[in-house]
Amino acid sequence: MTATTELKNIINEENVVYKKTSVLLDNEMHYCPGCTHGVIHKAIAEVIDDMDIQEKTIGVSPVGCSVLAYNYLDIDWQQAAHGRAPALATATSRLMPEKYVFTYQGDGDLASIGCAEIMHACNRGESIVVFFVNNAIYGMTGGQMAPTTLEGQVTATSPYGRDCQTTGFPMRISEMLAMLPGTRFVTRESAETPGAVRKLKKAIRKGFENTRENKGISFIEIVGTCSSGWKLSPVKSNEWMKENMFPYYPLGTLKDE
Amino acid sequence: MAKFIGAIVVDTEKCKGCGLCVVACPTKVIELARDVNGKGYHYAHMANAAACIGCSSCGLVCPDTVITVYRTKAS
Numbered sequence: 001m002t003a004t005t006e007l008k009n010i011i012n013e014e015n016v017v018y019k020k021t022s023v024l025l026d027n028e029m030h031y032c033p034g035c036t037h038g039v040i041h042k043a044i045a046e047v048i049d050d051m052d053i054q055e056k057t058i059g060v061s062p063v064g065c066s067v068l069a070y071n072y073l074d075i076d077w078q079q080a081a082h083g084r085a086p087a088l089a090t091a092t093s094r095l096m097p098e099k100y101v102f103t104y105q106g107d108g109d110l111a112s113i114g115c116a117e118i119m120h121a122c123n124r125g126e127s128i129v130v131f132f133v134n135n136a137i138y139g140m141t142g143g144q145m146a147p148t149t150l151e152g153q154v155t156a157t158s159p160y161g162r163d164c165q166t167t168g169f170p171m172r173i174s175e176m177l178a179m180l181p182g183t184r185f186v187t188r189e190s191a192e193t194p195g196a197v198r199k200l201k202k203a204i205r206k207g208f209e210n211t212r213e214n215k216g217i218s219f220i221e222i223v224g225t226c227s228s229g230w231k232l233s234p235v236k237s238n239e240w241m242k243e244n245m246f247p248y249y250p251l252g253t254l255k256d257e
Numbered sequence: 258m259a260k261f262i263g264a265i266v267v268d269t270e271k272c273k274g275c276g277l278c279v280v281a282c283p284t285k286v287i288e289l290a291r292d293v294n295g296k297g298y299h300y301a302h303m304a305n306a307a308a309c310i311g312c313s314s315c316g317l318v319c320p321d322t323v324i325t326v327y328r329t330k331a332s
Contacts, residue, residue, distance in 0.1 A: 010264040010327050018316035018326035029321055034275030038320025194314040234275040
């Protein structure tokens with residue numbers, strides 16, 4: 001048997017072990033090559049597919065690169081003003097408690113302008129899931145410094161590296177929120193390796209399941225990359241993230257009640 | 258000999274050539290092509306098809322979900 005005929009025998013419907021889930025639409029993503037948003041969108045879509053809750057899920061998209069998330073996931077969506085996604089999700093989940101409501105926010109949205117909204121949503125313990133994508137930079141607007149930018153990190157607005165004397169220190173949002181009594185599940189994940197994606201999917205599933213019990217908010221931080229903003233290749237970005245982000249933003253579950 | 262044999266099919270027109278699948282592949286099956294697709298990206302392809310075990314690692318880390326993975330028992 002030649003190599004080509006052997007390949008043809010493998011490639012048929014019954015041997016499929018991994019393919020694009022139907023929850024993800026066929027639209028081509030506008031994200032840069034290697035962007036972590038794509039992996040996170042896919043992980044959320046696969047969990048929604050596994051749990052068979054496509055008809056019952058409502059997402060709230062933020063302002064930032066992921067504002068167009070509604071073009072990629074085939075579920076119901078709302079779009080919030082900058083940083084106000086938790087407020088919109090609060091109203092949605094209170095009016096429709098049978099739905100699975102989640103917000104999807106970046107660090108410029110959640111950690112900066114939306115800091116008050118997320119604090120109070122967590123303090124009230126709303127039955128929602130919050131996905132917080134932390135890539136230490138404002139991606140969409142051209143790579144400016146964010147509250148989560150690391151000390152010494154070069155960005156468009158900190159060309160000599162972030163100086164903590166004048167701009168404050170990088171914020172560890174998950175640690176802050178884990179202290180609030182309203183949070184039920186606070187975890188920090190990543191999505192750079194197959195193992196990390198599998199762990200992330202477990203956390204997403206747990207978050208969605210928690211919303212059924214009205215015992216508090218589930219907060220899932222995902223440490224991601226921004227290869228355009230960091231001016232590195234996608235593979236180098238992952239290496240930079242492992243070297244610099246993980247020591248300051250350690251992965252793992254901070255709270256699980 | 259490997260117990261499972263696999264194969265991947267890449268949607269080359271949607272691939273952005275980020276190369277994350279190349280480093281995720283445990284058996285070094287995938288490489289970026291010398292050719293480019295319609296958008297000018299060097300798309301991923303199976304350079305060493307015989308080594309594929311169908312583990313789905315490439316599919317899991319692909320940000321654009323362009324990889325379909327097939328797997329069957331070795332005959």
